[in-house]
Amino acid sequence: MNIFLLCGLVCFSALAITMHNLLKSAICLGVASIFLAVLFFRMGAPYAGVFEVSIVAGLITVLFITTIVLTKREGGVKERKLTNIFFLLFFIIFIMIDFFVMKGFIGNLPNMPVGSPNLAENNNFSKVLWQYRTLDLVGQICAIFAGVFSVLALFRADKKENNNE
């Protein structure tokens, strides 16, 4: 079952870059995220799955579509015609290389000792996030601040114009 989800994920990602219509490729990207989210649920990472659906498939797709609409669809860009053919060609070559490299690794992978995991599987998620990765939460706050202030800085010019009008 997982293998179909993985294939669906890669197919939709490939579609997202081969589509000529930007709106369609943004939606393909959203669909690919949903595949990834289902995969996360099946791998036992439900919270990551929820974030993937709500933020990546939801918020990021909305942001993309807003930008595409604001910039009048294509913005007058024609991609090179050969790009898609090249993409297929290189992609098939890459998949073959990928397959053989991975096949070469089967059986040759080192056996990892189960070192000293800080937290066992049965610990609940909120404890891990709040007590083991607290510094990352501070980092998240910093990142959100940085994003907000950058966007404010980039859009400050039109504010001034509006005030003048």
Add this chain to the structure above:
Amino acid sequence: MSNHWLLNMGFAAALLFIGIFCLLTMKNLIKLLIGIEIMAKGITLALITSGVERHNVMVTQSLVITFIVIEVSLLATALALIINIYRHTKSLSISKLTNLKG
């Protein structure tokens, strides 16, 4: 290490390849950002699968959440930049961005 990890890493590598190919060949600025998003998907897949491998998926889950939050603020900045560039050049083509030569 198990073969599941290997399989998932193989698919993550395929996603990374798609993203980097997109960055190298595409001309539309929004398409480039879509390429970066595809790379980010590959990386989240790699993180979660590593967690499953070490029977420690809760930790990687929290890492993925942090990663997604950072990705969103990066994307917001990038889209704001694109809208500003569009106002200047009235186009989304990367060939209009050739004033500076690295």
Add this chain to the structure above:
Amino acid sequence: MTNGEGELLFVFIVLPLVVAGIMPLIGKLSKKVVPDILTNLTTFFLLAYSIIVGKQIIFSGIYTTKFSWFGEPMNISLTLDGFSLLMLVTISIVSFCVTLFSIDYMEHYGHKANYYSLLLIMIAGMNGLVLSTDLFSIYVFLEVAAIASYGLVAYGLGHNELEASFKYLMLSAVASGFIVLGISIIFACTGSLTFSEVAIGIHLVNAKYLVGFCAALFLMGFGLKAALVPFHAWLPDAHPSAPAPISAMLSGVLIKVSGAYAIIRIFLNVFGLTYALSTVLMYLGLISIFVGAIIAIGQNDMKRMLAYSSISQIGYIFIGIGTGSPLGILGGLFHILNHAVFKSLLFLNSGAIEQATGTRELDKMGGLAKQMPLTATTNAIGSLSVAGIPPFNGFWSKLLIIIALVQTQHYAFAVLAVLGSVITLWYYLIIQRNAFFGKPEEIWKNVKEAPFWMSCATVILALLCIVIGVTFPFVIKTFLVPATDILASGVSYLYNFLGY
């Protein structure tokens, strides 16, 4: 090792963050004066505080802090050792001078409060990166500093600024992608992310290829952030396009913290410096020195020339670290400090000239020494220092690197490093001659000396160049030897850390 209960080190991250958060509110009340005062007080406090904390470190060793909040145990573990302290002091010095300079310089950009918020978040990100003890936190804070810097590079909102910022963002995002991929493979190998456990895990696990692959990913990722030569394409666009104080910040500290610090910390302390790795670092350093220096000669834009010069000087840092001998590491670290001081001085001076004359083209300037004597003097000090002329600080770090190269029998590298230094002197003389000396041009008759606060910042940095140069044995003994000890002891430093 000291374990603190309090929030001693956490202040370095939280204070700039909180001040950045309340800055827009204050900006509503008072457009200029209060944000200026508040930001400068913050950076001055951080500078003073880093020196006060540093004094404790020097006397009592490594300091780690873990604390609880409202009775809930929270795992925020920050570590301050000699190397982090060196970087922390460097960040604080440069950011203090930069905020001082911004008081006058940023007047015509408008929306100062917003600018200061971004700058403070960048400082918070860099402080967090330097203090954090695990791989993923390094990535998180690196990205915080990077996102703030995209906004700052594009702050002028002109066509060039936007273009440079967009290119920078694209390349940087790919670099972060590589870094996180490396982190995930490391996690799959060792099941942990903290430096000490990863260091032990890597040596227990018999996975040479996977670890080598991770090292390559980290080298690409952090090498791009540090602008080592095959990955340098973004720097000459991004650094000149930013406002001058930000160029000083990016060139002076950001490339060193997010690139050099991370590479040195991870490769020397966590992975352990192998022969192959040290050879790669030395060759990358050598190529960077020459590519940067040779392209710099041909530039006409002053800030672009300085940006290429940064690539060249980063090369010296890596060539010193790559030798792996204690003396080489000492030289490399000393060069990090020195480069931060004189490169930010030169970028600030270029900003002063740009504000006075409205141009950055070297062949349009001329004879500015009469009108701007202070800027001319400080610029001369900076130039001589970067070129490695004896009494100034740049000479001693380059000398140490070259002695280390000779000691480890890399004679060819030593000769080429000296040659690189001569080329550096050449293009800095071009700046001095074209900008300040030569016959005075008529159009620059009414040019005035830079305003008070701008001159104040450049004079502080120029004095530092001289003071560090004259008292270099003291500086080396107090700041650099503890840092070098930690790096030279390699992986065993982290073993001790866990009590193994």
